[in-house]
Amino acid sequence: MEQPTPVAKRIDALVKLQEVDSKLDELRKIKGDLPEEVQDLEDEIEGYQTRITKFETEKKSLDDLAATQNNAIKDHQKLIVKYEEQHKDVRNDREFQAIAREIENQQLDIRLAEKAVRDTQYKIERKQKQVEETTATLEERKKDLDNKKNELEGIVKESEEEEAKLMKEREKRMKNIADNLYLSYERIRENARNGLAVVNVKRNACGGCFNIVPPQRQVDIKEKKKLVVCEHCGRVFADVEAVEVVEKKRTTRRKRVTKKEKEAEEKAKAEKAASKGK
Incomplete structure (x- = not known):
């Protein structure tokens, strides 16, 4: 041999x-795109979590800003009270007019601060809405991820024994190759x-x-x-x-003989036989 x-x-x-x-x-x-889909969902969830953290940080900064603006309003109000007390002790019209202008300035600052507070509050509400919407989307993606993971785990469980056996076989066969x-x-x-x-x-x-x-x-x-x-x-x-x-294989098909052809053939045979008899 x-x-x-x-x-x-x-x-x-x-x-x-x-x-x-x-x-x-x-x-x-058999696993198809499930491993990639699981990885994509995990990355997406991580992105949503990062986004929520960012929104919450921005919202906290806005909360602090609103608190600072409200404190400024209180300070302006205190000054108005102080200036109104000073009105009682003015000695001439010039001092009266000066204190009145200070009060007007403080009132203007209060209106500006109140507008800033409203603007900040609007931004806070928008950030809060973004947090809620992103959190809702995050929860949906988490459910999708759980479903995909369960599906993948089921497939892996069914095939892991065979895959482990094949991997051992692969290692053995690799040894025979340079x-x-x-x-x-x-x-x-x-x-x-x-x-x-x-x-x-x-x-x-x-x-x-x-x-x-x-x-x-x-x-x-x-x-x-x-x-x-x-x-x-x-x-x-x-x-x-x-x-x-x-x-x-070639197959020979027999020719189909009609009734008339058969009768004509028999008649010809009979005539031939009769002529021989003569």
């Missing part, structure tokens, strides 16, 4: 590793959409990118004396699949 070449052994090791990786890929496909060849294999897999780094030639074409493989290269692939890769996609060729030729 002919012993397999070292190259054939390397190809066989790659084929076995590809088989395991393809099964793992199928298990991961480091540099394994790195090349992984690089090809990363660039391949279907995760196939090792393929067969099917109907004279690459099983990965479907480009035509020349006949001479197919001979080299069959001989397995060297590693042959697709010149278009870089995938490693394992073998050339034989094309089954199915021959269609």
Whole structure:
């Protein structure tokens, strides 16, 4: 019995590793986009929490500003009371007019401060509304995240035993492949959409990118004396699949004879027999 070449052994090791990786890929496909959706929701929730913290910080600053403005109003009111007391002790019209102007100034400052308080209060209410709306959205996203996590955990639980078994099998098969060849294999897999780094030639074409493989290269692939890769996609060729030729059997269909044709044939036979008798 002919012993397999070292190259054939390397190809066989790659084929076995590809088989395991393809099964793992199928298990991961079952999870679909759930892991990414869970991660996206977690990032979104973190963003909402950061936004709420920012709104609350801004609201607190506005609360402090409103408190400062209200204190300023109280100070202006105290000064008005003070100036009104001084009115009682004025000695001339000039002092009276000066105190009156101070009172008017304080009243103007109060009106300005009250307007500032109203503006600040409006901003506070807007911030509070933003906090409430963002909090409501956050709670909805948390529910969505819980649902997605439960769905993902259910799928993982169903497939974790098989995945663990395949991972052990993968580690075992990796040991039969040289480091540099394994790195090349992984690089090809990363660039391949279907995760196939090792393929067969099917109907004279690459099983990965479907480009035509020349006949001479197919001979080299069959001989397995060297590693042959697709010149278009870089995938490693394992073998050339034989094309089954199915021959269609010809079936002879009997000609259907009509009643008239049958009668005419019998009449001709009878006439022929009669002529021989004569």
